[in-house]
Amino acid sequence: MVTTTWHDLLAWRSQQQQQAPEIDCQELDWLLREVAGVRVERQRWAAADDHLDLRCPLSAIADLWQKRIQHRCPVQYLAGHTPWRDLELQVSPAVLIPRPETELIIDLAIAWAQVDPERQTGYWADLGTGSGAIAIALALALPQITVLAVDASAEALAIAQRNAARYDLGEDRIRWYHGSWFEPLSAYRGQLQAIVSNPPYIPTHEWQQLEPEVRDHEPRLALESGPEGLNALKALAQTAPDYLRLPGLWLCEHMAGQGSTVAALLATIPGYAEIHSHGDLAGRDRFVSATWSA
Numbered sequence: 001m002v003t004t005t006w007h008d009l010l011a012w013r014s015q016q017q018q019q020a021p022e023i024d025c026q027e028l029d030w031l032l033r034e035v036a037g038v039r040v041e042r043q044r045w046a047a048a049d050d051h052l053d054l055r056c057p058l059s060a061i062a063d064l065w066q067k068r069i070q071h072r073c074p075v076q077y078l079a080g081h082t083p084w085r086d087l088e089l090q091v092s093p094a095v096l097i098p099r100p101e102t103e104l105i106i107d108l109a110i111a112w113a114q115v116d117p118e119r120q121t122g123y124w125a126d127l128g129t130g131s132g133a134i135a136i137a138l139a140l141a142l143p144q145i146t147v148l149a150v151d152a153s154a155e156a157l158a159i160a161q162r163n164a165a166r167y168d169l170g171e172d173r174i175r176w177y178h179g180s181w182f183e184p185l186s187a188y189r190g191q192l193q194a195i196v197s198n199p200p201y202i203p204t205h206e207w208q209q210l211e212p213e214v215r216d217h218e219p220r221l222a223l224e225s226g227p228e229g230l231n232a233l234k235a236l237a238q239t240a241p242d243y244l245r246l247p248g249l250w251l252c253e254h255m256a257g258q259g260s261t262v263a264a265l266l267a268t269i270p271g272y273a274e275i276h277s278h279g280d281l282a283g284r285d286r287f288v289s290a291t292w293s294a
Protein backbone atom coordinates (compact mmCIF):
# COMPACT_ATOMS: atom_id res chain seq x y z
CA MET A 1 0.00 0.00 0.00
CA VAL A 2 1.07 3.57 -0.74
CA THR A 3 -0.34 6.51 1.17
CA THR A 4 -1.14 9.98 -0.18
CA THR A 5 -3.54 12.82 0.61
CA TRP A 6 -6.64 13.83 -1.33
CA HIS A 7 -4.99 17.16 -2.06
CA ASP A 8 -1.97 15.50 -3.69
CA LEU A 9 -4.08 12.95 -5.54
CA LEU A 10 -6.40 15.59 -7.04
CA ALA A 11 -3.46 17.82 -8.02
CA TRP A 12 -1.80 14.83 -9.73
CA ARG A 13 -5.06 13.90 -11.47
CA SER A 14 -5.57 17.40 -12.82
CA GLN A 15 -2.00 17.47 -14.15
CA GLN A 16 -2.49 14.11 -15.91
CA GLN A 17 -5.79 15.21 -17.44
CA GLN A 18 -4.20 18.34 -18.85
CA GLN A 19 -1.86 16.16 -20.88
CA ALA A 20 -4.79 14.68 -22.82
CA PRO A 21 -7.86 16.92 -22.69
CA GLU A 22 -9.28 15.00 -25.68
CA ILE A 23 -9.64 11.80 -23.60
CA ASP A 24 -12.65 11.48 -21.29
CA CYS A 25 -11.32 12.06 -17.75
CA GLN A 26 -13.49 9.16 -16.57
CA GLU A 27 -10.90 6.86 -18.16
CA LEU A 28 -8.23 8.12 -15.78
CA ASP A 29 -10.65 7.67 -12.89
CA TRP A 30 -11.31 4.14 -14.18
CA LEU A 31 -7.55 3.36 -13.98
CA LEU A 32 -7.39 4.88 -10.48
CA ARG A 33 -10.30 2.70 -9.37
CA GLU A 34 -9.35 -0.56 -11.10
CA VAL A 35 -5.57 -0.44 -10.65
CA ALA A 36 -4.94 1.76 -7.60
CA GLY A 37 -8.20 0.92 -5.82
CA VAL A 38 -9.21 4.57 -5.34
CA ARG A 39 -12.71 5.90 -5.95
CA VAL A 40 -12.25 9.55 -6.87
CA GLU A 41 -15.90 10.39 -6.11
CA ARG A 42 -15.14 9.76 -2.41
CA GLN A 43 -13.33 13.13 -2.35
CA ARG A 44 -16.78 14.65 -1.69
CA TRP A 45 -16.73 13.25 1.82
CA ALA A 46 -13.03 13.88 2.52
CA ALA A 47 -10.93 16.83 3.66
CA ALA A 48 -7.98 17.85 1.47
CA ASP A 49 -5.40 16.66 4.00
CA ASP A 50 -7.15 13.34 4.71
CA HIS A 51 -4.94 10.37 3.89
CA LEU A 52 -5.91 7.51 1.59
CA ASP A 53 -4.28 4.23 0.61
CA LEU A 54 -3.41 3.25 -2.96
CA ARG A 55 -2.58 -0.27 -4.14
CA CYS A 56 0.31 1.10 -6.25
CA PRO A 57 2.26 4.36 -6.56
CA LEU A 58 0.77 7.13 -8.71
CA SER A 59 3.86 6.88 -10.93
CA ALA A 60 2.62 3.41 -12.02
CA ILE A 61 -0.75 4.90 -13.00
CA ALA A 62 1.06 7.74 -14.78
CA ASP A 63 2.99 5.17 -16.86
CA LEU A 64 -0.28 3.46 -17.86
CA TRP A 65 -1.87 6.84 -18.67
CA GLN A 66 1.06 7.65 -20.98
CA LYS A 67 0.43 4.37 -22.83
CA ARG A 68 -3.24 5.29 -23.08
CA ILE A 69 -2.33 8.66 -24.59
CA GLN A 70 0.57 7.69 -26.82
CA HIS A 71 -0.49 4.26 -28.06
CA ARG A 72 -4.27 4.80 -27.89
CA CYS A 73 -4.45 1.58 -25.89
CA PRO A 74 -7.80 0.91 -24.13
CA VAL A 75 -7.58 1.26 -20.34
CA GLN A 76 -9.00 -2.26 -19.87
CA TYR A 77 -6.00 -3.79 -21.68
CA LEU A 78 -3.66 -1.60 -19.63
CA ALA A 79 -5.26 -2.80 -16.40
CA GLY A 80 -5.48 -6.39 -17.74
CA HIS A 81 -9.00 -6.86 -16.44
CA THR A 82 -12.47 -5.34 -16.60
CA PRO A 83 -15.72 -5.55 -14.67
CA TRP A 84 -18.68 -6.97 -16.63
CA ARG A 85 -22.06 -7.63 -15.00
CA ASP A 86 -21.05 -8.94 -11.58
CA LEU A 87 -17.88 -10.56 -12.97
CA GLU A 88 -14.26 -9.45 -12.99
CA LEU A 89 -12.71 -10.68 -16.24
CA GLN A 90 -9.12 -10.87 -17.36
CA VAL A 91 -8.64 -9.28 -20.79
CA SER A 92 -5.74 -8.96 -23.22
CA PRO A 93 -5.55 -7.91 -26.87
CA ALA A 94 -6.37 -11.57 -27.69
CA VAL A 95 -9.98 -10.97 -26.63
CA LEU A 96 -12.63 -8.35 -27.23
CA ILE A 97 -13.24 -6.15 -24.18
CA PRO A 98 -16.75 -7.23 -23.17
CA ARG A 99 -19.15 -4.32 -23.70
CA PRO A 100 -21.86 -3.07 -21.31
CA GLU A 101 -24.60 -3.55 -23.92
CA THR A 102 -23.75 -7.26 -24.19
CA GLU A 103 -24.74 -7.62 -20.51
CA LEU A 104 -28.36 -7.48 -21.71
CA ILE A 105 -28.05 -10.68 -23.75
CA ILE A 106 -27.83 -12.55 -20.44
CA ASP A 107 -31.07 -10.96 -19.21
CA LEU A 108 -32.81 -11.88 -22.47
CA ALA A 109 -31.57 -15.47 -22.21
CA ILE A 110 -32.65 -15.76 -18.57
CA ALA A 111 -36.12 -14.34 -19.39
CA TRP A 112 -36.54 -17.00 -22.09
CA ALA A 113 -35.35 -19.76 -19.73
CA GLN A 114 -37.67 -18.70 -16.90
CA VAL A 115 -40.76 -19.54 -18.95
CA ASP A 116 -40.21 -23.28 -18.45
CA PRO A 117 -37.88 -25.19 -16.04
CA GLU A 118 -37.06 -27.58 -18.91
CA ARG A 119 -35.35 -24.66 -20.68
CA GLN A 120 -33.04 -24.23 -17.66
CA THR A 121 -31.34 -27.55 -18.37
CA GLY A 122 -29.29 -29.20 -21.10
CA TYR A 123 -26.68 -27.81 -23.45
CA TRP A 124 -26.40 -24.11 -24.17
CA ALA A 125 -23.82 -22.87 -26.68
CA ASP A 126 -21.88 -19.60 -26.46
CA LEU A 127 -20.47 -19.23 -29.97
CA GLY A 128 -17.48 -16.86 -30.12
CA THR A 129 -16.87 -16.86 -26.38
CA GLY A 130 -13.88 -14.45 -26.35
CA SER A 131 -13.14 -13.66 -22.68
CA GLY A 132 -15.81 -16.20 -21.69
CA ALA A 133 -18.12 -13.44 -20.45
CA ILE A 134 -21.38 -14.89 -21.80
CA ALA A 135 -20.49 -18.52 -21.01
CA ILE A 136 -19.57 -17.73 -17.39
CA ALA A 137 -22.58 -15.47 -16.79
CA LEU A 138 -24.95 -18.10 -18.22
CA ALA A 139 -23.38 -20.89 -16.17
CA LEU A 140 -23.73 -18.81 -13.00
CA ALA A 141 -27.32 -17.73 -13.72
CA LEU A 142 -28.58 -21.15 -14.82
CA PRO A 143 -26.99 -23.72 -12.48
CA GLN A 144 -28.39 -26.77 -14.27
CA ILE A 145 -27.12 -26.06 -17.78
CA THR A 146 -23.87 -27.11 -19.41
CA VAL A 147 -22.37 -24.39 -21.57
CA LEU A 148 -20.48 -25.29 -24.74
CA ALA A 149 -18.11 -22.37 -25.32
CA VAL A 150 -16.54 -22.14 -28.79
CA ASP A 151 -13.96 -19.80 -30.23
CA ALA A 152 -11.78 -19.79 -33.33
CA SER A 153 -8.99 -18.20 -31.30
CA ALA A 154 -6.98 -20.56 -29.08
CA GLU A 155 -5.52 -17.55 -27.23
CA ALA A 156 -9.03 -16.29 -26.43
CA LEU A 157 -10.09 -19.72 -25.17
CA ALA A 158 -7.09 -19.86 -22.82
CA ILE A 159 -8.13 -16.52 -21.29
CA ALA A 160 -11.78 -17.59 -21.08
CA GLN A 161 -10.79 -20.77 -19.23
CA ARG A 162 -8.69 -18.79 -16.77
CA ASN A 163 -11.63 -16.44 -16.20
CA ALA A 164 -14.02 -19.33 -15.57
CA ALA A 165 -11.58 -20.93 -13.12
CA ARG A 166 -12.01 -17.90 -10.84
CA TYR A 167 -15.67 -18.74 -10.25
CA ASP A 168 -17.16 -21.56 -8.27
CA LEU A 169 -19.10 -23.09 -11.15
CA GLY A 170 -18.97 -26.76 -10.21
CA GLU A 171 -17.86 -29.80 -12.19
CA ASP A 172 -18.15 -29.81 -15.99
CA ARG A 173 -20.24 -26.63 -16.22
CA ILE A 174 -18.46 -25.20 -19.26
CA ARG A 175 -16.88 -27.27 -22.04
CA TRP A 176 -14.39 -25.45 -24.22
CA TYR A 177 -14.04 -25.99 -27.97
CA HIS A 178 -11.53 -24.56 -30.41
CA GLY A 179 -12.93 -24.20 -33.92
CA SER A 180 -15.35 -22.38 -36.17
CA TRP A 181 -18.91 -21.89 -34.90
CA PHE A 182 -20.76 -25.26 -34.85
CA GLU A 183 -17.92 -27.24 -36.42
CA PRO A 184 -16.50 -28.57 -33.09
CA LEU A 185 -20.03 -29.33 -31.79
CA SER A 186 -21.02 -32.10 -34.23
CA ALA A 187 -21.66 -34.48 -31.31
CA TYR A 188 -24.48 -32.18 -30.14
CA ARG A 189 -26.59 -32.08 -33.33
CA GLY A 190 -30.26 -31.66 -32.44
CA GLN A 191 -29.44 -31.34 -28.74
CA LEU A 192 -28.84 -27.64 -28.05
CA GLN A 193 -31.37 -25.95 -25.80
CA ALA A 194 -30.11 -22.52 -26.82
CA ILE A 195 -27.43 -20.76 -28.76
CA VAL A 196 -26.38 -17.36 -27.49
CA SER A 197 -23.77 -15.39 -29.39
CA ASN A 198 -22.18 -12.01 -29.76
CA PRO A 199 -20.46 -12.68 -33.09
CA PRO A 200 -18.34 -10.24 -35.13
CA TYR A 201 -20.69 -7.98 -37.10
CA ILE A 202 -18.83 -4.89 -38.33
CA PRO A 203 -18.68 -4.36 -42.12
CA THR A 204 -15.12 -4.33 -43.47
CA HIS A 205 -15.22 -0.67 -44.57
CA GLU A 206 -16.53 0.41 -41.14
CA TRP A 207 -13.88 -1.62 -39.33
CA GLN A 208 -11.21 0.38 -41.22
CA GLN A 209 -12.74 3.61 -39.89
CA LEU A 210 -13.04 2.57 -36.25
CA GLU A 211 -11.20 4.60 -33.64
CA PRO A 212 -7.60 3.40 -33.12
CA GLU A 213 -8.38 2.12 -29.61
CA VAL A 214 -10.61 -0.52 -31.19
CA ARG A 215 -9.15 -1.05 -34.67
CA ASP A 216 -5.49 -1.20 -33.64
CA HIS A 217 -5.86 -3.08 -30.35
CA GLU A 218 -8.90 -5.35 -30.33
CA PRO A 219 -8.76 -8.54 -32.45
CA ARG A 220 -10.06 -8.07 -35.98
CA LEU A 221 -11.43 -11.63 -35.79
CA ALA A 222 -13.76 -10.44 -33.01
CA LEU A 223 -15.05 -7.40 -34.89
CA GLU A 224 -15.13 -7.59 -38.67
CA SER A 225 -17.42 -9.90 -40.60
CA GLY A 226 -17.38 -9.29 -44.34
CA PRO A 227 -18.66 -6.48 -46.58
CA GLU A 228 -22.04 -6.11 -44.83
CA GLY A 229 -20.95 -7.35 -41.41
CA LEU A 230 -23.34 -10.27 -41.74
CA ASN A 231 -21.10 -13.24 -42.59
CA ALA A 232 -21.06 -14.66 -39.06
CA LEU A 233 -24.74 -13.93 -38.35
CA LYS A 234 -25.72 -15.66 -41.62
CA ALA A 235 -23.62 -18.71 -40.75
CA LEU A 236 -25.18 -18.89 -37.27
CA ALA A 237 -28.73 -18.51 -38.63
CA GLN A 238 -28.26 -21.10 -41.36
CA THR A 239 -26.51 -23.80 -39.31
CA ALA A 240 -28.34 -23.49 -35.97
CA PRO A 241 -31.39 -25.52 -37.17
CA ASP A 242 -29.20 -28.64 -37.37
CA TYR A 243 -28.23 -28.19 -33.72
CA LEU A 244 -31.24 -26.78 -31.85
CA ARG A 245 -33.77 -28.99 -30.14
CA LEU A 246 -37.45 -28.00 -29.87
CA PRO A 247 -38.18 -25.23 -28.93
CA GLY A 248 -34.59 -24.04 -28.95
CA LEU A 249 -33.51 -20.43 -28.56
CA TRP A 250 -31.46 -18.55 -31.16
CA LEU A 251 -30.25 -15.29 -29.61
CA CYS A 252 -27.59 -13.08 -31.15
CA GLU A 253 -26.23 -9.58 -30.73
CA HIS A 254 -25.76 -7.46 -33.86
CA MET A 255 -24.71 -3.95 -34.79
CA ALA A 256 -27.29 -1.20 -34.26
CA GLY A 257 -29.28 -0.92 -37.49
CA GLN A 258 -28.89 -4.58 -38.52
CA GLY A 259 -31.97 -5.79 -36.61
CA SER A 260 -34.49 -5.82 -39.45
CA THR A 261 -31.97 -7.49 -41.79
CA VAL A 262 -31.17 -10.22 -39.26
CA ALA A 263 -34.87 -10.77 -38.50
CA ALA A 264 -35.65 -10.95 -42.25
CA LEU A 265 -32.80 -13.43 -42.71
CA LEU A 266 -34.25 -15.72 -40.03
CA ALA A 267 -37.72 -15.38 -41.56
CA THR A 268 -36.41 -16.80 -44.87
CA ILE A 269 -35.38 -20.03 -43.10
CA PRO A 270 -38.43 -22.27 -42.55
CA GLY A 271 -38.74 -23.37 -38.91
CA TYR A 272 -37.76 -20.20 -37.07
CA ALA A 273 -40.70 -18.69 -35.14
CA GLU A 274 -41.27 -15.91 -32.60
CA ILE A 275 -38.64 -13.72 -34.27
CA HIS A 276 -38.15 -10.62 -32.13
CA SER A 277 -35.85 -7.62 -32.17
CA HIS A 278 -34.62 -6.26 -28.81
CA GLY A 279 -33.10 -2.89 -28.01
CA ASP A 280 -30.27 -1.88 -25.69
CA LEU A 281 -30.72 0.61 -22.85
CA ALA A 282 -30.35 3.48 -25.33
CA GLY A 283 -33.20 2.04 -27.41
CA ARG A 284 -31.00 0.93 -30.34
CA ASP A 285 -31.79 -2.45 -31.92
CA ARG A 286 -29.00 -4.76 -30.74
CA PHE A 287 -30.34 -8.31 -30.44
CA VAL A 288 -32.55 -10.71 -32.36
CA SER A 289 -34.12 -13.78 -30.81
CA ALA A 290 -36.08 -16.61 -32.37
CA THR A 291 -37.23 -20.07 -31.40
CA TRP A 292 -36.62 -23.15 -33.50
CA SER A 293 -39.94 -24.89 -33.91
CA ALA A 294 -39.71 -27.03 -37.05
Ligand SMILES: C[S@@+](CC[C@H](N)C(=O)[O-])C[C@H]1O[C@@H](n2cnc3c(N)ncnc32)[C@H](O)[C@@H]1O
Pocket residue numbers: 095096097098099102127128129130131132133134150151152153156179180181198199200201221222223232
Ligand atom coordinates in the same frame (compact mmCIF):
# COMPACT_ATOMS: atom_id res chain seq x y z
C1 LIG B 1 -17.62 -9.86 -30.73
S1 LIG B 1 -16.50 -11.04 -30.04
C2 LIG B 1 -17.47 -11.60 -28.64
C3 LIG B 1 -16.65 -12.06 -27.49
C4 LIG B 1 -17.50 -12.31 -26.22
N1 LIG B 1 -18.52 -13.31 -26.45
C5 LIG B 1 -18.16 -11.02 -25.75
O1 LIG B 1 -19.38 -10.87 -25.93
O2 LIG B 1 -17.46 -10.16 -25.22
C6 LIG B 1 -16.65 -12.37 -31.19
C7 LIG B 1 -15.84 -13.61 -30.88
O3 LIG B 1 -16.07 -14.54 -31.95
C8 LIG B 1 -14.86 -15.22 -32.22
N2 LIG B 1 -14.94 -15.72 -33.60
C9 LIG B 1 -14.78 -15.06 -34.76
N3 LIG B 1 -14.96 -15.90 -35.80
C10 LIG B 1 -15.25 -17.12 -35.28
C11 LIG B 1 -15.56 -18.38 -35.84
N4 LIG B 1 -15.58 -18.58 -37.17
N5 LIG B 1 -15.82 -19.40 -35.01
C12 LIG B 1 -15.79 -19.23 -33.66
N6 LIG B 1 -15.50 -18.05 -33.07
C13 LIG B 1 -15.23 -17.01 -33.87
C14 LIG B 1 -13.78 -14.19 -32.01
O4 LIG B 1 -12.52 -14.79 -31.79
C15 LIG B 1 -14.34 -13.43 -30.80
O5 LIG B 1 -13.85 -14.00 -29.60
